[in-house]
Amino acid sequence: MNQASDHTFDLIVLGTGSAGQSVATSCREKGWSVAIIDPRPFGGTCSQHGCDPKRVLAGAAEIIARSRSLKGRGIESENAINWSELMAFKKTFVEGIPESTEEKFEQAGIHYFYGTASFADKNSIRVGENTLTGGKILIATGAQPAKLSIQGEELLGNSEGFLDLEELPKTIAFIGGGYISFEFAHIAAEAGANVHIIHHNDKPLHNFDPDLVKALVAQMEHLGITFHFNATTEKILRSGEGYVLEGKKNGEPFRLECGLAVHGAGRVPNVDDLDLEKGGVAADKKGVTVDEYLRSVSNPDVYAAGDVSGSPGLPLTPIAGLEARAVTANLLEENSVRPNYTATPSIVFTYPMLASVGMTEEQARESGKEIKVNTVDMSGWYTYKRIGDSPSMAKIILDKSDGSILGAHVLNGEADHLINYFTIAMRHGLTAEQMSDTLFGYPTEGSDMKYLLEM
Numbered sequence: 001m002n003q004a005s006d007h008t009f010d011l012i013v014l015g016t017g018s019a020g021q022s023v024a025t026s027c028r029e030k031g032w033s034v035a036i037i038d039p040r041p042f043g044g045t046c047s048q049h050g051c052d053p054k055r056v057l058a059g060a061a062e063i064i065a066r067s068r069s070l071k072g073r074g075i076e077s078e079n080a081i082n083w084s085e086l087m088a089f090k091k092t093f094v095e096g097i098p099e100s101t102e103e104k105f106e107q108a109g110i111h112y113f114y115g116t117a118s119f120a121d122k123n124s125i126r127v128g129e130n131t132l133t134g135g136k137i138l139i140a141t142g143a144q145p146a147k148l149s150i151q152g153e154e155l156l157g158n159s160e161g162f163l164d165l166e167e168l169p170k171t172i173a174f175i176g177g178g179y180i181s182f183e184f185a186h187i188a189a190e191a192g193a194n195v196h197i198i199h200h201n202d203k204p205l206h207n208f209d210p211d212l213v214k215a216l217v218a219q220m221e222h223l224g225i226t227f228h229f230n231a232t233t234e235k236i237l238r239s240g241e242g243y244v245l246e247g248k249k250n251g252e253p254f255r256l257e258c259g260l261a262v263h264g265a266g267r268v269p270n271v272d273d274l275d276l277e278k279g280g281v282a283a284d285k286k287g288v289t290v291d292e293y294l295r296s297v298s299n300p301d302v303y304a305a306g307d308v309s310g311s312p313g314l315p316l317t318p319i320a321g322l323e324a325r326a327v328t329a330n331l332l333e334e335n336s337v338r339p340n341y342t343a344t345p346s347i348v349f350t351y352p353m354l355a356s357v358g359m360t361e362e363q364a365r366e367s368g369k370e371i372k373v374n375t376v377d378m379s380g381w382y383t384y385k386r387i388g389d390s391p392s393m394a395k396i397i398l399d400k401s402d403g404s405i406l407g408a409h410v411l412n413g414e415a416d417h418l419i420n421y422f423t424i425a426m427r428h429g430l431t432a433e434q435m436s437d438t439l440f441g442y443p444t445e446g447s448d449m450k451y452l453l454e455m
């Protein structure tokens, strides 16, 4: 159903990622006429070029790291990543997504258009030769790598290209010290590459607990990754088969040769092609400016959700889903649901993993609350010692007045599971005492919970 004879719809959705798909299908289920547009193979970032394929690769890197942790303690053989086999395995998760997404739209009776959407006026969208009119319009166009304005920027690869690498270059440089660089550097290093991370100050992963970040950096250095802090890249040049990065490090000239340089220096809302002025849609560098119901502050028929919205939500998949559900509710009944961002967990999928939910120690101290900070080295605890999970650290921040959990920060091989327990507690207001009183299966990281929550 890629052509509609009538080009007027109740809803036009721009983008087929997590946010766009969710709103389009939910509104269609309620009987709305819906059109959805995307210039790229349908399905968006998370499933095709982000979280999901990334974690297939991270899973293999994790298995190598875990087995090395028990070397000499029962594990003998050296495991190694076979890059082309791993990429072929990753492909099995990704291929077929555009076709199955199109099929889903077809079956639901959603009209789909391939092309770059842009506003023609407040309620009209241009896509190729077509002009569609929508009672309501959802902008769900995601994010793209930020422009760095450095000479030779066009020579930089990005996360999407990394996820499709047929061969792993011997030396890889990541520019920026955020999620993408840490995760991909870990994968590349475990797969045998010589890896560098170039970060412009000395605070990588700036939203995470600095003590745990320091321990993660030390662990990654131990794996052979070289960090260049306070380093800026000013130029990228071709050199033979590879590239040379030139810039400054601590004020001194800096030069690095590599087979591949990857952009890991932040992503920005994808609004460049949308002609937002024609639609009367206000936006700034945080994205489409929305009110607490995710409605454009300047065009009441337009909503935004996911990475492109200028909402307080982090650019993460669970937030794209949360915002999509809120927008759907607000489309069906005006101003009915405000998204609840309380306790948004975030995980860096390195090994060990770094995970965080709620306030950092610094934020909790600034809040003026009377707090208790439990900083715990768990490496010697049975749960972690039995699998050689070291370093294994946590910092839990409690409110002394009522025993509520204000923040949880974990670095270890089980951090993904542990952070979800803390997220449940914080989102639903369970206190340290209630969590400690919960019976967890033994011996698991859950059964250690009470030791992290001592008041």
Ligand SMILES: Cc1cc2nc3c(=O)[nH]c(=O)nc-3n(C[C@H](O)[C@H](O)[C@H](O)COP(=O)(O)OP(=O)(O)OC[C@H]3O[C@@H](n4cnc5c(N)ncnc54)[C@H](O)[C@@H]3O)c2cc1C
Pocket: 014, 015, 016, 017, 018, 019, 020, 037, 038, 039, 040, 043, 044, 045, 046, 047, 049, 050, 051, 052, 054, 115, 116, 117, 118, 140, 141, 142, 143, 159, 160, 180, 270, 273, 274, 305, 306, 307, 308, 315, 316, 317, 318, 320, 349
């Ligand atoms: C490498 C990487 C790893 C990540 N890992 C994680 C993770 O582990 N966990 C996590 O929670 N989050 C992760 N994220 C973030 C997560 O992928 C995003 O938050 C999520 O995909 C956002 O969904 P969305 O629907 O807002 O946008 P997207 O899924 O990006 O969809 C936007 C769609 O809009 C389309 N589009 C763009 N411009 C137009 C236009 N003019 N007209 C029509 N369509 C347009 C695009 O082609 C795209 O298909 C990762 C991101 C990256 C890049």
Ligand SMILES: NC(=O)c1ccc[n+]([C@@H]2O[C@H](COP(=O)([O-])OP(=O)(O)OC[C@H]3O[C@@H](n4cnc5c(N)ncnc54)[C@H](O)[C@@H]3O)[C@@H](O)[C@H]2O)c1
Pocket: 148, 175, 176, 177, 178, 179, 180, 181, 183, 198, 199, 200, 201, 203, 204, 205, 206, 231, 232, 233, 263, 264, 265, 266, 267, 314, 315, 316, 346, 347, 348, 349
């Ligand atoms: N596990 C996850 O949830 C996950 C994984 C990957 C990506 N993501 C999402 O994708 C977004 C983008 O990821 P990212 O890693 O590109 O961004 P990021 O915001 O996590 O980190 C980018 C870092 O690069 C630094 N930087 C900016 N310009 C620089 C320059 N010229 N030189 C050196 N350093 C520079 C920034 O200060 C920042 O610390 C994230 O914000 C996140 O929302 C999430």
